[in-house]
Amino acid sequence: MTVPEHLAAGCPYPGRADAAPLYGPAVSDDPHGLYARLRAAHGPVAPIELEPGVEGWLVIGYQELLELTRNEQQFSKDSRYWRVPREGRLRPDSPLVPMTMWRPTLQSMDGAEHRRLSAAVGETLGRIDHRLLRETTEAAALALVESWGPDGTADLVAQFTRRLPLLVFTMLLDLPEEDGPQLLAMITGMVDSGAESQRAAAAFAGLLGRLVAERRARPGDDLVSWLLAHPAGLSDDEAVHNLVVLLVAGNESTINWIGNTVRLLLTDRRFRTSLTGGRATVADALDEVLWRDPPVQNFPGRWATSDTVLGGQYISAGDLLVLGLAGANDDPAAHGPEGLSGNRAHLAWGAGRHVCPAKDPARLIVETAVETLLHCLPDLQLAVPPHELTWRQSPWSRALVSLPVLYSSFTPPRPAAYDPAGQTQPAPLAPLTPFERTAWTPPPPRGSAPTGSTPPEPTSSPRTSGSALADLRRRLSSLAGWWSGR
Known part of the structure; x- marks a missing residue:
């Protein structure tokens, strides 16, 4: 490769005094200002420090990020290319280790192995009935x-955003009722990154390992059983590691997306007025957040397999390149003449072959959660001035530390049908829950369509009573009560 003369005359990244720290208050308090300053000083690819003494590159150009994610031969997902740990410069207790260590998952693979695992995970998630979710x-x-x-x-x-996804995941896994609180405590311990995080991670992997072994022996109608039954033939170890990725990464993204959307609705008078006036929807708010404050603002990463040039910067073999998802969304080149309205060309989910496989169920969970919250608490408002809200100091997540609110009235989410026996039953035509152990019927093959007036085959049996929904609500109320100390 011929290196441009102006780059060859300079030095590669290590030791650059103009590298910006991608940690601390700068990236949490004013990330958009940080990305603008980096773009002005360095262009679409900027030198950064991920922690003191650990260098990298932040890709904040829209087109450059697309190039990065679409060229896996030059920019691999395999973190074993990273030269920093090979050179002994990554501390064993570094917080970068959990985010960058290699595992047998779709996140760490290229080529055929990535396609195999991605198909297994994506098609497993595709079996979730969205109406039931x-x-x-x-x-x-x-x-x-x-x-x-x-x-x-x-x-x-x-009390809401950090708990709701975990409650839903316990149902998707069809965990025994007594295991629900354990799962909630384990994932919370891992995400909090406290002194018990390593123990919580080991316990979580152990729980999933036991669950995989049980579903291998006795398959059911749940996410784990579907993953194990996929023709890709995942090993137990692969199944556990990919479930960890789905549950931990999916949990964190969903938490942040819910919180950031509610914050937008409570602090942006223009948007709240439009929403209540019927000129905008919760779906519009979700897209606004994905452009402006995506739940994952930066994500590691790609590793250069050989020396190259990207965005005018000389990249050495083994360098880490961080996907600046929020920064690339800020790139003026990404915005059309009409701005962001109605535009879903954001990069919040990544791009290329490694685009997030859970974006559709995640969107449904977040949209439903926000809609239900606003319906139940129609006069919801902030309990503090907006400028007092603080953000977690994370280079990866765009997440609020807290979101204190006030409300005075509560409206049930839907009318209940009257039962003469004195029992409250769900409204007619409520869908079957996916946790009743009914047989799952696959959808018809691609390209086939029902003829005449025959309706398409349903993917689950029709509900004949409200008992399953009542049981689901009882289980969720029990878990929520456990978490609240009741």
Whole structure:
């Protein structure tokens, strides 16, 4: 490769005094200002430090990020190319280790192995009935709101956004009821990154290992059984590691997306007025957040397999390149003449072959959660001035530390049907939950369509009573109550 003369005359990244730290308050308090300064000083690819003494590159150009994610021969997902740990410069206890270590997952693979694991995970997620997922999410949201105290105050981060995805995941895994609180405690311990995080991670892997072994022996109608039954033939170890990626990464992204969307609705008068006036929807707010404050603002990464040039910067073999998802969304080249409205060309989910496989169920969970919250608490408002809200100091997540709110009225999410026996039953035509152990019927092959007036085959049996939904709501209320100390 011929290196341009102006680059060859300079030095490669290590030791550059103009590298910006991608940690601390700069990246949490004013990330958009940071990305603008980096773009002005360095262009679409900027030198950074991920922690003191550990260098990298932040790709904040829209087209450059697309090039990075589409060229896996030059920019691999395999972190074993990274020269920093090979040179002994990564501490064993570095917080970068969990985010960059190689595992047998779709996140760490290229080529045929990535396609195999991606197909298994993507098609497993595709078996989730979206109508049933919406019902489950609504029940979880209602259970959480009902578990709050009577004083009309709540912290939406601690009491809603951090809990709702985990409640839904316990249902998707069809865990025994007594294992639900354990799962919630383990994932919370891992995400909090406290002194017990390593122990929580080991316990979580152990729980998933036991669950995989059980479903291998006795398959059911749940996410784990579907993954194990996929023709890709995942080993137990592959299944456990990919489930960890799905549950931990999916949990964190969903938490942040819910919180950032509610914050937008409560702090942006223009948007809140449009929403209540019927000129905008929660879906519009979700897209606004994905452009401006995506739940994952930066993501590692890609590793250069050989020396190259990207965005005018000389990249050495083994360098780490971080996907600046929020920064690339800020790139003026990404915005059309009409701005961001109605435009889903953002890079919040990544790009190329490694685009997030869970974006559709994640969107449904977040949209349902926000809609249910706003319906149940129509006068919801911030309990503090907007400028007092603080962000977690994370280079990866765009997440609020807390979101204190006030409310005075509660509206049930849907009318209940009257039962003469005195029991409240769900409204007619409520969908079957996916956790009733009914047989799953695959959809018809691609390209086939029902003829005449014959309706398409359903992917689950029709509901004949409200008992399953009532049981689901009871289980979710029990978990929410456990978490609230009741």
